[in-house]
Amino acid sequence: MSGFMTFAGESLKNLFKKPATRNYPAEPAVYPDRMRGHVEIEIDKCIGCGMCVRCCPSSALAVSKPKGTWTINRFDCVTCGYCVEKCPAKCLSMAKGYQEPMQAGESVVYTKSPEQLAKEAAKAAEMAKKAAEAKAKAAAAKAAKEAAGALDKADNK
């Protein structure tokens, strides 16, 4: 009898309580603020330094500077957040929530926008031009110095 009373009491209490479960997916999940759900990247800010690749404990990342790509295997990622901490360009972040389901072993490739790639190519060309000009200037100065030295020698004879 006492068992029945306990059961009846619990049932009555639960009738007036809010449900302990959520009607997902009709009701969206609310994630805690500090949740480490998945890594996100603002790819156009990436400088291709490879720091994230070197510090990743599960070898989930790959970076190609010439192609302007950043690749992550989300199945291998253990969401430790080291890459986010170490990224010097601050283009990585830990986002709340989970990713869409995908095949095991599948990687996601992020590629820089054509505008950003064009901007970087123009900057690289500009730097190469400046380096070539500086080299030519140094060579000309050296040649002039050598010529002056040769003239001095001829005068002293």
Ligand code: SF4
């Ligand atoms: S969160 Fe950790 S495991 Fe995931 S990609 Fe970054 S460093 Fe690698």
Ligand code: SF4
């Ligand atoms: S550490 Fe940051 S800037 Fe460097 S390659 Fe990784 S994402 Fe790009």
